[in-house]
Amino acid sequence: MSDLTRSVGIVKAQIAEFDTPLHLASAAVLPAYQLCFETYGTLNAARSNAILICHALSGHHHVAGRYAADDKAAGWWDNMVGPGKPIDTDRFFVVGLNNLGGCHGSTGPSSINPATGQPWGSSFPVVTVPDWVRSQARLADRLGIDRWAAVIGGSLGGMQALQWSIDYPERVAHALVIASAPKLSAQNIAFNDVARQAILTDPDFHGGDFYAQHAIPRRGLRLARMLGHITYLSDDGMGEKFGRMLKSGDYQFGFEVEFEIESYLRYQGDKFSDYFDANTYLLMTKALDYFDPAKDLNDDLVAALRKASARFMVASFTSDWRFSPERSREIVKALVAADKEVVYGEIESVHGHDAFLMLDEPYVKLMRAYLNRVAEEVNA
Amino acid sequence: MSANQTLRADLQLIADWVAPSSRVLDLGCGDGALLSWLNRHKAVRGYGVDFDVNNVVRCVEAGVNAIQGNLETGLAEFEDQRFDHVVLSQTIQAMHNTEQILVEMLRVGREAIVTFPNFGYWENRWQILQGHMPVSETIPYEWYNTPNIHWCMLGDFEALCAKNGIRVLERVVMNEAKRIHFLPNLRGSLAFYRVARQPG
Numbered sequence: 001m002s003d004l005t006r007s008v009g010i011v012k013a014q015i016a017e018f019d020t021p022l023h024l025a026s027a028a029v030l031p032a033y034q035l036c037f038e039t040y041g042t043l044n045a046a047r048s049n050a051i052l053i054c055h056a057l058s059g060h061h062h063v064a065g066r067y068a069a070d071d072k073a074a075g076w077w078d079n080m081v082g083p084g085k086p087i088d089t090d091r092f093f094v095v096g097l098n099n100l101g102g103c104h105g106s107t108g109p110s111s112i113n114p115a116t117g118q119p120w121g122s123s124f125p126v127v128t129v130p131d132w133v134r135s136q137a138r139l140a141d142r143l144g145i146d147r148w149a150a151v152i153g154g155s156l157g158g159m160q161a162l163q164w165s166i167d168y169p170e171r172v173a174h175a176l177v178i179a180s181a182p183k184l185s186a187q188n189i190a191f192n193d194v195a196r197q198a199i200l201t202d203p204d205f206h207g208g209d210f211y212a213q214h215a216i217p218r219r220g221l222r223l224a225r226m227l228g229h230i231t232y233l234s235d236d237g238m239g240e241k242f243g244r245m246l247k248s249g250d251y252q253f254g255f256e257v258e259f260e261i262e263s264y265l266r267y268q269g270d271k272f273s274d275y276f277d278a279n280t281y282l283l284m285t286k287a288l289d290y291f292d293p294a295k296d297l298n299d300d301l302v303a304a305l306r307k308a309s310a311r312f313m314v315a316s317f318t319s320d321w322r323f324s325p326e327r328s329r330e331i332v333k334a335l336v337a338a339d340k341e342v343v344y345g346e347i348e349s350v351h352g353h354d355a356f357l358m359l360d361e362p363y364v365k366l367m368r369a370y371l372n373r374v375a376e377e378v379n380a
Numbered sequence: 381m382s383a384n385q386t387l388r389a390d391l392q393l394i395a396d397w398v399a400p401s402s403r404v405l406d407l408g409c410g411d412g413a414l415l416s417w418l419n420r421h422k423a424v425r426g427y428g429v430d431f432d433v434n435n436v437v438r439c440v441e442a443g444v445n446a447i448q449g450n451l452e453t454g455l456a457e458f459e460d461q462r463f464d465h466v467v468l469s470q471t472i473q474a475m476h477n478t479e480q481i482l483v484e485m486l487r488v489g490r491e492a493i494v495t496f497p498n499f500g501y502w503e504n505r506w507q508i509l510q511g512h513m514p515v516s517e518t519i520p521y522e523w524y525n526t527p528n529i530h531w532c533m534l535g536d537f538e539a540l541c542a543k544n545g546i547r548v549l550e551r552v553v554m555n556e557a558k559r560i561h562f563l564p565n566l567r568g569s570l571a572f573y574r575v576a577r578q579p580g
Contacts, residue, residue: 365437
């Protein structure tokens with residue numbers, strides 16, 4: 001059995017309650033909130049072997065393992081996190097959490113606002129990457145972790161890793177920023193806005209307060225997810241998997257599902273609209289759009305990163321056009337100019353943006369080698 | 381790699397030219413042997429650059445910070461004068477953009493160290509006289525599979541430097557790990573140059 005087939009096994013989510021108000025970038029204040037998280041592995045006596053996994057747009061705290069032996073799917077990064085895997089739970093204490101504003105157990109728009117007894121809905125404040133990082137730091141305090149051996153994330157998760165290194169330099173030894181960007185491009189924001197418009201214009205959205213109407217803006221969520229999915233795959237990868245394959249072998253001269261790619265996207269969209277909260281989707285895309293650690297420093301990313309004391313691993317994937325290698329190289333360039341230690345890998349892959357969740361061999365080798373270095377440093 | 385492992389002779393010569401605690405950029409760094417040795421013995425700070433992700437992985441295993449990149453497209457990731465030494469070891473003869481990389485090296489660094497197999501070495505000349513392209517320890521390829529596309533001799537490299545306003549600070553020519561002082565362009569198989577921009 002290869003290392004990559006081992007698992008952390010049966011896991012259980014935990015809740016941490018916080019009643020110190022959290023002041024957000026928008027000037028709104030969350031008086032109290034809860035964060036849902038999971039941990040794998042054992043925190044060593046020196047508390048030096050902790051790793052934080054930050055999730056991307058649709059992720060959550062369930063990073064690895066299963067809740068029950070017959071669960072169909074394991075956690076979203078189970079192929080990378082576990083005993084003997086690159087993020088090795090035999091050596092590291094790994095923490096995954098659901099971000100504030102999420103819909104998987106942490107306080108978000110679908111949670112009950114204690115002040116009203118109703119779901120927050122449209123009144124839930126917009127949260128930013130720095131807001132998340134501050135809430136995550138409180139979770140670290142709660143868990144007794146002064147300094148992360150590494151903060152790791154892909155895509156929006158990579159932005160959180162970068163923000164951690166800037167906002168809490170003394171609390172991050174290594175930041176692994178994968179398939180990410182120093183800020184979104186206009187094109188990238190444009191995709192997010194089309195996804196938001198799909199939700200906002202769905203008649204079942206009810207201005208965000210659809211919970212009381214017992215409605216779900218399913219069509220909007222579905223379209224948002226379908227669009228997103230297209231941008232997470234590469235043209236070649238999609239062609240390889242679906243090509244022009246037809247479900248019934250020949251044209252039907254109608255508008256029902258005919259091509260396999262249509263069937264796949266609709267299935268993904270339907271599945272997503274069953275479990276994901278529309279308001280959370282809006283918040284997550286806004287956090288992406290707003291992320292720009294250089295904004296308050298005259299757009300000087302080097303100045304922003306100069307504050308960091310972490311060492312960095314940056315990785316990108318050749319066929320990723322949503323978070324292209326050029327964007328990762330901007331981060332690398334700024335890190336070099338800021339005199340930071342950085343390793344950069346540009347991984348050959350056909351999997352597009354989704355590649356950060358896949359196991360292309362050089363990616364696994366790079367992760368394994370880098371995290372082995374981290375483990376040796378912290379005596380894990 | 382063990383802490384006491386010795387460097388390959390040609391890399392040792394380069395390492396001897398690097399000042400302690402300096403900033404080093406090693407282009408085409410391979411498995412990171414040079415930087416790893418320099419980190420441990422001279423406390424340098426720096427990065428390796430390599431085209432091959434497997435070499436980036438080997439560098440990480442050796443504790444070296446490597447950045448995957450293509451030297452043919454220049455050194456855009458690096459700002460002007462970031463480094464004390466920029467090293468290009470036995471790679472310049474395999475590059476398309478030979479002149480550009482030389483200029484780029486002295487844009488990002490104060491000094492460049494360039495090494496290459498000397499095409500003027502007598503054994504090469506002898507093989508040509510016999511009617512064949514040279515194949516040797518320093519040139520271990522046949523004409524049809526060689527990555528080496530821009531051959532030069534000592535004088536050729538020095539002329540390229542002069543053309544670009546680059547001055548030679550030091551030159552060493554070696555053959556089988558021995559320094560060659562007499563008739564270097566004939567008796568030396570490997571050339572080492574330390575170069576910098578002309579002042580002013």
